[in-house]
Amino acid sequence: MTASGERGALGRVLPEGRRFLRGRRRVLLALSGWSLLEAAQTFLGGYGVARALDDGFLAGRTGTGLLWLTVAAAAVLLGGLAVRGVFTGLAGLVEPLRDGLVRRAVDQALGAALADPARAGATAAVSRLTHQTEIARDSFAGLVLTARSFVFTTAGALLGMASLAPALLLVVVPPLLAGLVLFAATFPPMAAAQRAYLDADEALSARVGAIGAGLRDVAASGAGARVAADTGGLIAAEARLSRALARWAAVRALALGAAGRLPVVALLLATPWLLDGGMTAGALLGALTYLVQALLPALHELMTAFGTAGTRLLVVLDRFTHRPDDPAPAPATAPAPVPVPPSPPTAAPAPVPPRPAAVSAPDTAPAPLPVPPPSASAPAPVPPPPGTAGRVPAAELRGVTFAYGPGARPVLAGLDLRVAQGEHLAVVGPSGIGKSTLTALLAGTLAPDRGTVRVAGVPAGADGPAHPESRRALLPQQAYVFTGTVRDNLRYLRPEASAAEVAEAVRALDLGELVRRLGGLDAVLDPRRLSAGERQRLALGRAHLSPAPLLLLDEATCHLDPDTEERAERALAARPGTLVVVAHRISSAVRADRVLVLDGDRARCAPHRELLGRSELYRDLVGRWGPEDPPAPHRPRGASTAAERPRDPEVTPSRRPG
Ligand SMILES: Nc1ncnc2c1ncn2[C@@H]1O[C@H](COP(=O)(O)OP(=O)(O)OP(=O)(O)O)[C@@H](O)[C@H]1O
Incomplete structure (x- = not known):
């Protein structure tokens, strides 16, 4: 904030401050009364010492000297009483301020959420409600205490000096004023640094909130390094600004040193002149x-x-005074743009679609995370080894055991599974049984503790070849949509997709009406304005365009109605390739070629009807999902024949120890 920006902030804050203080005249009066007692202590402190010297010890009257010193000491007790009274009165000023700020922060957050529901989770409001409210409370209390003490102490001291010898004021007051002016000059740049620091703190808060919400998408998109670099930039910016703040504090300490010591130096230098003018030693010591x-x-x-x-206090109060719909007071020293290091050419050379200024998120709303699209030059899907086409499973788990931590109970233990090329597999099981864990293992975002996971014959995880996105695509429940055109969102997993291919995905997923409503393929999306279902539908279109032969849907249709879900699943199953769906409804399982029911030590995999007869848990699940007329199992294009497809024995029980 510049000096004028600071004045602007003062202009916004002062009227409210005056109103606040006007409503608390009684508290102010009580505080002034106690402070007068403090001024009396100051006055007696110096006056007692001066008199003790002049009328007592230097005049040979030790008793009188001791009496005046006793008066000076008693004044200290008086000061103690004053401090007690001041602290009692202080609560009457500080607590109403804090309550008012909390009320205002809640009002602002609710108002913003009602005006724009997508901002309902804005984490800046949390910083405002907690951290900033406490800053305001503590700062206000400190200021009232010291400002009041300074005024009354100064009054007591100046009055004391004037009563000892008015010439003392001539010597002491000018350097004191010079010190105050010097100090005041550091105020605007320091406030600017403070404001920039708080801006950076809010930006970091918002970013961390956004990352938390989209963590699964970030992991699924392999964007961890990019997001870490991006967030690292925000952390570095905050650290840089906090160092700038510390530098200004050092400058201020220098000003204080100069201002604080100059009056003493001036008094010492002026001593001969004062003594020549008839000043007594007691008056000098008193001064x-x-x-x-x-x-x-x-x-x-x-x-x-x-x-x-x-x-x-000024910066924080300005944030509370300023309504969210007011034009934001622009920080002159806003955090520098976060430097995003270029991705290594082999990882993702394709640039992130630029976010047009018109749709960039306001500072209080978490900006969408810039997740880089997979490389346009990513290699084509890995073909099966020569002579093994059709025989290499689309995905294969052998003796897979996985636990979330060394001491944790395994979620999957000794699981074997083969998914044939072209197969449509539904995964079902009670909540928390490990369905998402299984899809993450297949996607290679988790690595098994024991056993192997292969996709198209090659290791699924980090020990496999580069560009796993060319072999599999994982759609988590929270679909990731970024600020960019509808077309770029659809081509996210395949940036080089032609117009005809995009049109085919739109047709297959029945996205025409949605795309029209969003303004066409070239319209720029504001992800916050999309419903969860709309996000999922766009992500499904994206999956349809993906070059990956293996699609993993982890409840990726949970926000869709049954008809839309069916259409989407059928379209994705009809696409050449393999489909693994964590089923959200019974109809989803019924449509699949086979159903894998995860049940700890009784895992089974078989077609729906067969499984009904063989798995008690599956019958239970189907019963809980409710009766549904099962449609005829869908045979996807390119699906393997019954002979090619693995049967139940290839799924061995997944045992959970203990
Ligand atoms: N990151 C994690 N750290 C520790 N434990 C986890 C983690 N993710 C999942 N779990 C635990 O692992 C188990 C399996 O979780 P998972 O999400 O795979 O189950 P799920 O069958 O997909 O559940 P749901 O149907 O509720 O999504 C659960 O007990 C879960 O609490």
Whole structure:
């Protein structure tokens, strides 16, 4: 924030501040009363010392000297009483401020969510409700304490000096004022640095929130490194801004050093002149007491409080005063754009579709994560080894055991499974049994603890060849849609897809009406404006275009109605290749060639009707899903024949120890 920006913030905050204080006159009055007692302590502190010297010890009257020193000491007790009263009164100012800010933050968050439901989860509101409210409360309390103390202490000290010898004011006041001016000059740049730091903190909050929500998509898209680099940039920006803040604090400390010590130096330098003018040693010592014991500590506290708490309070209050629908006060020192390191040429050379300024997300809404599309030059699907076409399984698990951690109970244990090329397999089982884990193992985003997972004859995970996206595509439940054109979203897994291929995917998935509603293939999408179902439908279109022969749908149709789901599944099954679906409805299982029911030590794999007779758990699941007229099993194009397809014995029980 520039100096003018700072003045703008002050202009926004001050009227509300005045209203707030006007409504609390009684509290202010009580605070002033206690502070007057503090001023009296200051006055007596220096005056007692001066009198003790001039009227007591230097005049040979030790008793009088001791009496005046007792008066100065008693004043300290008076100060203790004052501090107790001040703290009691302080709560009456600080707590209503905090309550008001919390109410306002909730109002702002609800208002923003009602105006734009996609922003309902904006994590900046959380930072505002918790971190920033507490900053405001603490800073305000610190400021009231020190500002009040400075005013009354200074008044007491100046009054004391004036009563000892008015010439003392001539020596002490000018350097004191110079120090205050110097300090005030550091205020605007420090506030700007503070504001930039808070901006960066909110941006990081929002980004981390967005990553949390889209973690599965990021993992499925293999975009971890890119997202880590992107977020690392935000973290680095915040660290850089916090260092800038620390530098300004150092400059301010220098100002304090100069301002705090100059009046003492001036007094010492002026001593001969003051003594020549008839000033007594007691008055000089009294003045030094005022400076060293009262004024300098009060000044030090004031500068420290204004230097940190003051700027923080202004910046935070400005955020609460500023309504979300107001034009945002633009930070002059906004965090630098996050440097995203270029992806290595072999990983994903295709650029991320640019986000047009018109649709870029506001600062309070998490920006969509820039996940790089797979390389346009990614190799073509890996063909089966020569002479084995049709015989190499589309996917194969052998003795697979997997647990989420060394001490954890395995989710899958000793599982064997063969999925033939062209097969349509449905995976069912109770919640938490390991269906998603199985799809993640097939996708290679998880690696088995024991056993092997192969896709098209090659290892599925990191030990396999590069470009796993050319062999399999995993669609998780939360479909990932980015800010870009509808066309780019559809071609995400295959950037080189032709117009005819895109049109075919739109037709096959019945996306015509949706695409029209979104403004056509060239319209730029705002992901926050799409429903979960619309996102899933676009992701399904994307899967249809994918070059991967193995499609893994992990409840990727859960937000669709049964008819739309059926159409989508049939279209994806009819596409050349293999389809593995974590079934969301009984109809989904019935449509498949085979159903794998995961049940710990009683895993079974067979066609629907056969499984009904053989698996009690499957009968249970079907019963819970509700009766449904099973449509005739769909035979996908390119599906393997019954002879080619593996039968139940090829699925051995998945045992869970213990
Ligand atoms: N990242 C993880 N860390 C630790 N445990 C996990 C993790 N992901 C899943 N689990 C646990 O592993 C088990 C299997 O989870 P998984 O998501 O594969 O089951 P699921 O059958 O897909 O469940 P649902 O139908 O509810 O999606 C569950 O007990 C789950 O709590």
